[in-house]
Amino acid sequence: MIDNYKLENGVNVPILGYGTWQIQNGEEVVQAVKQAIEVGYRHIDTAGVYGNEEGIGTAIKESKVKREELFIASKLSNDYRGYETTIKAFEETLEKLGLDYLDLYLIHWPAARGKKEECEKINIETWRAFEYLYKKGKIKAIGVSNFLAHHLKPIIENCEIKPMINQIEYHPGQMQKDIVEYCINNNIILEAWSPLGTGKMLENIKLQEIAKKYNKSVAQLCIKWCIQNKVIPITKTINKNRMLENIKVFDFEISKEDMQEINNIPYFAGSGLHPDEIDF
Ligand SMILES: NC(=O)c1ccc[n+]([C@@H]2O[C@H](COP(=O)([O-])OP(=O)(O)OC[C@H]3O[C@@H](n4cnc5c(N)ncnc54)[C@H](OP(=O)(O)O)[C@@H]3O)[C@@H](O)[C@H]2O)c1
Incomplete structure (x- = not known):
């Protein structure tokens, strides 16, 4: 059983999630998500842009776990930013997933190109649609992804409900200390995308040495x-087998010294995607 964080509104968020980026819609994602749920994952992360929400919906329906025991998260695609378009995209997401509510909905990337005021306006309008859907009870928790402090501040200053979660790229060698500190100070829970650096962490000698001490894999160490x-x-x-491996992380504790060693790994294997510079 995976523990939860409790948000200020009482919603429980499982502290380990299962990601579905690059898993094909259809049989591949249906089987993968069903197996993930079977081995114990409860927090499933997708996005409009992954194109696999229908398959995930099928997996949820076919799984033996009750809907209320699952935590299903999706993200608004960049093309749909804005008030009306967000509501439309959200409805499409719900329909594809075959659900009547989402546990978590995130703005996938901030609007960040073009004039600053224009981007702020788009992010605020998008967020107002999130607030509307949240108040209607269609989403249990609302948040953002890839937002830096200067994207979050205008939302926090102008909106009624603060983002509850920020999903960012985070793994050894890519700790994003500024945004992490900002989120901690503002009581925003952080999620790590690519915690294994999409597999690149596994090659790191330092991580291999530390993992060996605990008789664990590098994947387990990073998680x-x-x-x-x-x-x-x-x-x-x-x-x-890897699903099982990646969830077997609650039977050991990394020492303070080793945590520090990992924290100190210099920049390594980042995706190179900067929220102010992406062009998708
Ligand atoms: N918000 C965003 O902008 C954003 C961006 C990227 C990702 N994400 C989310 O974050 C999730 C995770 O990121 P990611 O897909 O880059 O994944 P990741 O967990 O960092 O790495 C996944 C890669 O590592 C391999 N792998 C996983 N466990 C392993 C193990 N125990 N031993 C050896 N290899 C292992 C996988 O291969 P196999 O599948 O072949 O095992 C896959 O190639 C995504 O699926 C998505 O949900 C969000």
Whole structure:
């Protein structure tokens, strides 16, 4: 059983999630998500842009776990930013998933190109639609992804409800200290995308040495490192044995010294995607 963080509104968020980026819609994602639920994951992360919400919906329906025991998260695609378009995209997402509510909906990336005022306006309008859907009870928790402090501030200053979660790229060698500190100070829970650096962490010699001490794999070490830093890892694999491996992280504790060693790993294997510079 995976523990939860409790948000200020009482919603429980499982502290380890299962990611579905790059898993094909259809049989691949249906089987993967069903297996993930079977081995114990309860927090499933997708996005409009992953194109696999229908398959995830099928997996949820076919799984033996009750809907209310699952935590289903999706993200608004960049093309749909704005008030009306957000509501439309959200309805499409719900329909594809075959659900009548989402546990978490995130703005996938901030509007950040073009004039500053224009971007702020778009992000605020998008967020107002999130607030509307939240108040209607269609979403249990609302948040953002890839937002830096200067994207979050205008929302916090101008809107009624503060973002509850920020999902950012986070793994050893990519700690994003500024935004992490900003979120902690503002009581915004952090989630880690690519906690294994999409697999690149596994090659790191330092991580291999530390993992060996605990008789754990580098994947398990990275996942536990996120959890001990109070960042929710969202990890992806289509392989059942690895699903089991990645969830078996609650039987060991990384020492303070080793946490520090991992924290000190210099910039390494980041995706290179900067929220102010992406062009999608
Ligand atoms: N918000 C955003 O902008 C954003 C961006 C990127 C990702 N995400 C989310 O974050 C999730 C995780 O990111 P990610 O997909 O880059 O995943 P990741 O968990 O960092 O790495 C996944 C890769 O590692 C492999 N892998 C997983 N567990 C392993 C293990 N125990 N041993 C060896 N290899 C292992 C997987 O291969 P196999 O599948 O072949 O096992 C896959 O190639 C995504 O699925 C998505 O939900 C969000």
